Amino acid sequence: MKIVADENMPLVDSLFGELGEVVRLPGRSMSATDVKDADILLVRSVTQVNESLLSGSSVKFVGTATIGTDHVDMSWLESQGIAFANAPGCNAHSVVDYVISALICLCQDEYKSISDLSVGVIGAGNVGRRLITRLKKLGVEVKAYDPFVEDDSLPLVSFDEVLNCDVVSLHVPLTKDGEHPTFHLINEDALRCMKRSAVLINTSRGPVVDNAALKQHLILCSEFKAVLDVWEAEPVVERELLDLVDLGTAHIAGYSLDGKYRGTFQIYTEACKFLGLPMRKRLPQMLPEPDLVQVGFSKESVFEEVFPRLVQVAYDIRRDDRALRRAVLRSTNVAEAFDLLRKNYPTRREFSSLSVKMRKNDSVNCSKFEAAGFKVKVKS
Ligand SMILES: NC(=O)c1ccc[n+]([C@@H]2O[C@H](COP(=O)([O-])OP(=O)(O)OC[C@H]3O[C@@H](n4cnc5c(N)ncnc54)[C@H](O)[C@@H]3O)[C@@H](O)[C@H]2O)c1
Numbered sequence: 001m002k003i004v005a006d007e008n009m010p011l012v013d014s015l016f017g018e019l020g021e022v023v024r025l026p027g028r029s030m031s032a033t034d035v036k037d038a039d040i041l042l043v044r045s046v047t048q049v050n051e052s053l054l055s056g057s058s059v060k061f062v063g064t065a066t067i068g069t070d071h072v073d074m075s076w077l078e079s080q081g082i083a084f085a086n087a088p089g090c091n092a093h094s095v096v097d098y099v100i101s102a103l104i105c106l107c108q109d110e111y112k113s114i115s116d117l118s119v120g121v122i123g124a125g126n127v128g129r130r131l132i133t134r135l136k137k138l139g140v141e142v143k144a145y146d147p148f149v150e151d152d153s154l155p156l157v158s159f160d161e162v163l164n165c166d167v168v169s170l171h172v173p174l175t176k177d178g179e180h181p182t183f184h185l186i187n188e189d190a191l192r193c194m195k196r197s198a199v200l201i202n203t204s205r206g207p208v209v210d211n212a213a214l215k216q217h218l219i220l221c222s223e224f225k226a227v228l229d230v231w232e233a234e235p236v237v238e239r240e241l242l243d244l245v246d247l248g249t250a251h252i253a254g255y256s257l258d259g260k261y262r263g264t265f266q267i268y269t270e271a272c273k274f275l276g277l278p279m280r281k282r283l284p285q286m287l288p289e290p291d292l293v294q295v296g297f298s299k300e301s302v303f304e305e306v307f308p309r310l311v312q313v314a315y316d317i318r319r320d321d322r323a324l325r326r327a328v329l330r331s332t333n334v335a336e337a338f339d340l341l342r343k344n345y346p347t348r349r350e351f352s353s354l355s356v357k358m359r360k361n362d363s364v365n366c367s368k369f370e371a372a373g374f375k376v377k378v379k380s
């Protein structure tokens with residue numbers, strides 16, 4: 001059996017190696033010739049999986065180690081009887097870590113606490129729900145908008161109402177058809193409805209925000225802030241827009257090691273099911289021990305003061321912002337520099353890989369650290 005896989009997918013050899021011959025290729029330039037005689041195709045979001053890639057090939061199963069599926073023509077795959085799997089929720093916690101790190105960073109600049117904010121979450125799926133849960137437990141006022149979800153446990157409001165929050169964070173798939181398409185969901189009109197001093201965070205897909213309208217809005221409204229992990233013309237990043245946003249990163253919100261491993265593992269699980277083979281590997285055995293396992297604070301520490309520092313120890317979004325700005329400034333080929341940053345992304349672990357050492361009687365702070373996504377170890 002021949003398995004063609006994106007070269008930037010971890011664990012492929014150890015998981016799929018025993019199923020067949022694995023050939024690893026750059027995802028963005030994968031061609032019909034590359035995949036013609038493959039049985040299994042494993043991709044990430046940079047490979048367009050459609051008729052022109054797969055027509056006449058022997059591919060029977062396609063797996064994408066991503067949450068998003070907008071790069072895959074699923075109806076064509078179905079019409080051809082080609083099985084398909086993505087990895088729902090695989091890196092959802094990583095994206096939530098990213099958003100919390102962004103909020104902490106912006107709050108620090110204004111000497112504010114995260115609990116001073118109201119946050120509007122657009123899209124209450126795997127990422128949105130986890131974000132809502134963590135933020136609510138941290139004392140943040142949260143509202144959510146999702147026309148496809150009915151759930152009394154969620155703080156669901158109308159689109160206009162969600163846009164009225166201090167922060168609006170996008171967690172929708174990129175869709176162009178149907179009753180509620182998300183292409184340019186945030187356009188000139190939506191931006192005008194938001195507060196003048198609002199923050200827009202986009203970790204979904206670039207075209208969910210009309211980038212030209214956002215650029216114009218940032219030029220006209222100096223108080224408005226934007227945090228962009230995804231860009232409309234990826235892998236090209238418009239320099240002028242990058243200069244205007246507060247934080248800009250190279251589509252790495254979901255790039256925790258945990259999330260990437262989970263993504264490959266989820267499609268390995270689906271491939272084994274498809275092939276009717278037993279799964280011989282388990283994910284926890286494969287994840288390495290994190291470098292930083294535990295942190296502790298002095299007796300006098302106050303949660304509000306140590307929490308931002310803890311978040312930045314676990315994941316500091318400013319490092320990824322600096323890396324993108326440096327790459328874009330120095331490179332003559334922005335697209336290549338963007339892809340290289342993603343290919344060489346350093347190991348990042350999820351908040352949940354880090355334990356906070358607490359005193360036995362400190363139940364209030366224990367629950368706050370847990371709410372933020374960290375593990376808590378109580379000193380006996
Ligand atoms: N930047 C990254 O690294 C990264 C990582 C993971 C996911 N993503 C992106 O984030 C998206 C969301 O991830 P998820 O795991 O939460 O997906 P999900 O499918 O679990 O949830 C998406 C939610 O969006 C809702 N939705 C759809 N159209 C909507 C609309 N017009 N308005 C409001 N809500 C709408 C759906 O009902 C669903 O509840 C993915 O599709 C992917 O494109 C990006």
Ligand SMILES: O=C(O)[C@H](O)[C@H](O)COP(=O)(O)O
Pocket residue numbers: 008043044045046065066067068069091251254255
């Ligand atoms: O949809 C997803 O899961 C994310 O956007 C994913 O992290 C993108 O990473 P890529 O597949 O481009 O490496």
